[in-house]
Amino acid sequence: MNELSILQKWVDESRKIVFFGGAGVSTESGIPDFRSTDGLYRQQYAYPPETVISRPFFDRHPEIFFDFYRSRMICLEAEPNAAHLKLAELERAGRLQAVVTQNIDGLHQLAGSRRVYELHGSIHRNICQRCGKTYTARQVKDWPDPVPRCPCGGIIKPDVVLYGEPLDEATLQGAAEAVAGAEILIVGGTSLAVYPAAGLVDLYRGNRLVLINRDPTPQDRRADLLIRGSIGEILGGISVSL
Numbered sequence: 001m002n003e004l005s006i007l008q009k010w011v012d013e014s015r016k017i018v019f020f021g022g023a024g025v026s027t028e029s030g031i032p033d034f035r036s037t038d039g040l041y042r043q044q045y046a047y048p049p050e051t052v053i054s055r056p057f058f059d060r061h062p063e064i065f066f067d068f069y070r071s072r073m074i075c076l077e078a079e080p081n082a083a084h085l086k087l088a089e090l091e092r093a094g095r096l097q098a099v100v101t102q103n104i105d106g107l108h109q110l111a112g113s114r115r116v117y118e119l120h121g122s123i124h125r126n127i128c129q130r131c132g133k134t135y136t137a138r139q140v141k142d143w144p145d146p147v148p149r150c151p152c153g154g155i156i157k158p159d160v161v162l163y164g165e166p167l168d169e170a171t172l173q174g175a176a177e178a179v180a181g182a183e184i185l186i187v188g189g190t191s192l193a194v195y196p197a198a199g200l201v202d203l204y205r206g207n208r209l210v211l212i213n214r215d216p217t218p219q220d221r222r223a224d225l226l227i228r229g230s231i232g233e234i235l236g237g238i239s240v241s242l
């Protein structure tokens with residue numbers, strides 16, 4: 001049996017699938033990831049991206065942070081791709097329990113997924129640091145000044161987890177419980193290099209760990225089924241039975 005047939009068979013046999021993904025899930029929607037050859041880390045900026053999107057940098061140089069963040073990380077034209085759509089379909093069919101994502105783009109929800117643990121927050125929530133008023137991603141993207149400021153004077157901070165900030169405890173807990181309770185854990189489109197998110201894989205106790213990625217990851221040897229390739233093509237090729 002080839003890898004895709006095994007994946008199909010396992011999916012057909014389970015109603016407790018959990019998906020854990022990262023930036024690679026959205027590259028086929030036109031959003032660059034960080035670590036691929038054409039990812040943001042390989043492009044030339046005055047400061048490395050991991051420096052710019054850190055909390056100390058946000059506090060010290062908000063104008064540079066927002067220039068990078070608004071131009072590179074808020075991609076409002078992006079549409080869900082075959083991977084997002086299939087995961088939503090699997091959830092509707094009662095096969096998938098949850099999506100755990102490191103992405104901040106909101107594409108899983110746009111595709112119709114309902115139980116989504118956004119480990120690193122979302123571009124779609126933006127909160128004034130002083131009065132708590134909320135703003136949309138569109139407002140932040142189109143803000144006329146270099147730094148979006150609420151009428152009250154506070155800076156409007158995206159509700160995304162910057163390097164140096166802790167993850168939301170309740171989100172991490174929910175994701176951990178979902179992974180620990182999964183029969184099949186499908187991990188895809190992630191370099192598994194960002195912690196604590198990548199550590200969630202260690203909580204999986206089953207024997208059907210599927211890893212789908214274009215490049216090798218540090219967890220490849222742990223996978224019960226390793227598929228190298230496009231996540232959109234591979235997940236998109238699954239047929240869903242009720």
Ligand code: NAD
Binds near residue numbers: 188
């Ligand atoms: P990463 O950039 O470190 O790794 C992406 C991985 O996905 C790579 O190993 C690459 O080989 C693989 N990949 C890329 N396109 C693929 C495809 N079409 N099919 C299969 N595999 C593919 O991403 P990460 O592990 O998620 O960690 C980076 C951090 O960056 C995350 O914390 C995330 O918050 C953030 N980020 C998010 C977005 C987004 O929301 N779309 C975009 C960029 C970065």
